[in-house]
Amino acid sequence: xxxxxxxAAEFDALAAQRIIHQITSKADSxxxxxxxxxxxxxxxxxxxxxxxxQHDVSRLTLVGLDEITGVDRLYAGACYAMLRTEIxxxxxxxxxxxxxxxxxxxxFEAECVKFxxxxxxxxxxxxxILGLGENGHLGFNQPGSPFExxxxxxxxxxxxxxxVRRETxxxxxxxxxxxxLGVKDIMRIPRIILVAxxxxxxxxxxxxxxxxxxxxxxxxxxxxxxxxxxxxDAEAAALL
Ligand code: GLP
Numbered sequence: 001x002x003x004x005x006x007x008a009a010e011f012d013a014l015a016a017q018r019i020i021h022q023i024t025s026k027a028d029s030x031x032x033x034x035x036x037x038x039x040x041x042x043x044x045x046x047x048x049x050x051x052x053x054q055h056d057v058s059r060l061t062l063v064g065l066d067e068i069t070g071v072d073r074l075y076a077g078a079c080y081a082m083l084r085t086e087i088x089x090x091x092x093x094x095x096x097x098x099x100x101x102x103x104x105x106x107x108f109e110a111e112c113v114k115f116x117x118x119x120x121x122x123x124x125x126x127x128x129i130l131g132l133g134e135n136g137h138l139g140f141n142q143p144g145s146p147f148e149x150x151x152x153x154x155x156x157x158x159x160x161x162x163x164v165r166r167e168t169x170x171x172x173x174x175x176x177x178x179x180x181l182g183v184k185d186i187m188r189i190p191r192i193i194l195v196a197x198x199x200x201x202x203x204x205x206x207x208x209x210x211x212x213x214x215x216x217x218x219x220x221x222x223x224x225x226x227x228x229x230x231x232x233d234a235e236a237a238a239l240l
Pocket of ligand 1: 037038065130131138140
């Protein structure tokens with residue numbers, strides 16, 4: 001299903017409504033979230049709703065889809081810091097209600113196993129709000145990621161690496177990377193809302209929905225997902 005919101009503001013409101021509806025219809029919902037420019041406003045709207053309604057969210061769990069590795073998790077560009085500031089703090093969630101992959105560890109492989117097991121113990125993610133990279137990436141699954149991939153560390157996109165190094169003053173000899181749920185993990189989630197807004201995403205949206213299904217453009221696999229809503233604003237939908 002494709003939903004096109006006439007404006008960015010209506011896009012944010014619709015996405016927030018979807019998240020709020022999930023929370024109010026299942027108190028122990030497990031909701032996966034993406035970070036970035038697309039999702040900040042919708043997260044803040046959900047936080048605002050919770051402050052105004054005082055709805056009981058004590059059984060809710062929010063899950064981060066991916067994370068940057070090698071940085072402090074309080075760095076403003078880390079997924080943890082973004083989700084805390086944008087949604088978990090405004091909703092007054094406890095620390096254990098935000099399940100995230102770590103930014104730092106001696107054994108990321110073991111962290112992926114632990115994260116996957118924690119998700120399983122929660123009964124899995126009910127709804128994933130999924131961002132779209134301009135190159136078709138999903139989470140940190142860059143082009144070339146196998147469709148069978150599961151939770152793992154991945155190389156960081158070169159442009160993002162430059163920005164993160166600059167913003168965190170991380171020297172070149174300290175490795176940076178990504179850690180993410182894999183494409184297979186994403187495809188197993190029963191309900192996904194792919195969110196994309198702005199002119200910069202229009203070509204990616206076209207390739208995702210109208211292009212061939214290929215690992216060269218990971219988001220194209222979503223054409224095969226049985227319950228994925230593509231929520232777009234008019235600019236992102238312009239090339240359909
Ligand atoms: C980042 C994140 C993804 C996010 C994507 C889109 O690389 N790792 O989780 O979905 O980029 O970001 P934006 O919304 O800023 O375009």
